[in-house]
Amino acid sequence: MIPILRLFTFTVAFYPILQVEMPGFLRWSAEDLAGRQTALSNLVGADHSSRETLADYRNSSGAHRFRFIYRDADGVPEQHEFIEDVVFIQSGKAILEVGGELIDPSGRDGEFLGSAITGAERYAVGTGDILHIPADTPHRYLVSPGGQVTYVLVRVPVLTGEVFVREDAPSLELLPPGFAIWTASELGRRHEALSKQVGPDRSARETLADYGSPSGSHRFRYIHRDADGVPEIHDDIIDVVFITSGEGELLVGGEMLDRTGSRGSGIIAGRRHQVSAGDVLHVPAKTPHGYLVQDGGHVTYVLVRVPAFDSGSG
Known part of the structure; x- marks a missing residue:
């Protein structure tokens, strides 16, 4: 369980037309x-x-x-x-x-x-x-x-510069080169497979595509969780998330405890947001976050790692 201090629970409907400031969660x-x-x-x-x-x-x-x-x-x-x-x-x-x-x-x-x-x-x-x-x-x-x-x-x-090929990068065989499609039915089959491969951290994952960014951006991951996830924070990555099945909560914002690299032991002063199948999420760079899953439940999602934007250079 992720430690939570001074936690606020609320529901917000977002109907922005244009963002004047950098978008938050x-x-x-x-x-x-x-x-x-x-x-x-x-x-x-x-x-x-x-x-x-x-x-x-x-x-x-x-x-x-x-x-x-x-x-x-x-x-x-x-x-x-x-x-x-x-x-x-x-x-x-x-x-x-x-x-x-x-x-x-x-x-x-x-x-x-x-x-x-x-x-x-x-x-x-x-x-x-x-x-x-x-x-x-x-x-x-x-x-x-x-x-x-x-x-x-x-x-x-667009990804520019030298390409870094990771060992888990799958071969994309569709044309044109670089194009990919993951149908709802395919994602359903992959979800079933991942649910049978859960590790000690109560999650399973696979790389759907990796276009070779040294920073880890331009990378598509498919992740299944049936228990709370370890809190994470990414200085140079925006998380775009498509929830494909299940439900849970995302604890987001606040301060990361005991940070080591991109992970920590807990989040203080974060906020809970309900998430479920069909939702689309935006988690800004430099933002602590962790998924919370009830006993007997699960949440499965496609994670797209987008490079962070420096407003001073845009």
């Missing part, structure tokens, strides 16, 4: 996202889409930005030279065209739109799927008449 619950999806479906524009900004670090490159997007028809082809897209499909289904060549590109500062994509791969995507679209890769969503797809988009800065 944020939780978009499954219920919250469903409500937002309904609202966006009534705000569709001429391009058959609507969107809102969930959080924004105000990075001039356009990275470190969280968007919620609704589409009820095919999207315009796009390509981001300096941005990787991490996508959580909240509802609906579509065909993702990805890769190939953007036709009639127009734009600036690395952001381009086109009239079509030639030579693209096609993947069916649906509710609960998680995607990684590499930087500088053409892509678009194709939606059947009468259908819709709604998703959380996390804009991650």
Whole structure:
């Protein structure tokens, strides 16, 4: 059990449009996202889409930005030279065209739109799927008449510099190179496997993708817990979390006790937040946090490690 002193319990509904300050801890619950999806479906524009900004670090490159997007028809082809897209499909289904060549590109500062994509791969995507679209890769969503797809988009800065290959980095075999999709059904199977591999710390984990950042960013992990986790803090990493099954609490903020590296013995003056399947979480860098799980329960989640943003250099 994580020691907790001066603990405050509260429930907050977050409906930010733009963040003036650097975002703190944020939780978009499954219920919250469903409500937002309904609202966006009534705000569709001429391009058959609507969107809102969930959080924004105000990075001039356009990275470190969280968007919620609704589409009820095919999207315009796009390509981001300096941005990787991490996508959580909240509802609906579509065909993702990805890769190939953007036709009639127009734009600036690395952001381009086109009239079509030639030579693209096609993947069916649906509710609960998680995607990684590499930087500088053409892509678009194709939606059947009468259908819709709604998703959380996390804009991650492109990885540059020397690549560090870890031993647990899996081989990604899909095309285009660097693209990955973990369907809801696949994640369900992986969850079942992890639940049978729990170690002495009452957790099990696997690396879904590792794009080779020496800092440990640009890394996708799948983690299962059936008891409280050890408190953690990451100076240079933002945790983006997609809860795939189960429920628990996240103790976040406050002060780490007995810190050694990225871990500690407890958290004082932290706050508890309920988390459950379908939630999306943002844990800022330099923020103590630990998962709390009731006896007999579990929480399983995809963790995306995003490089921290230095506002002085953005």
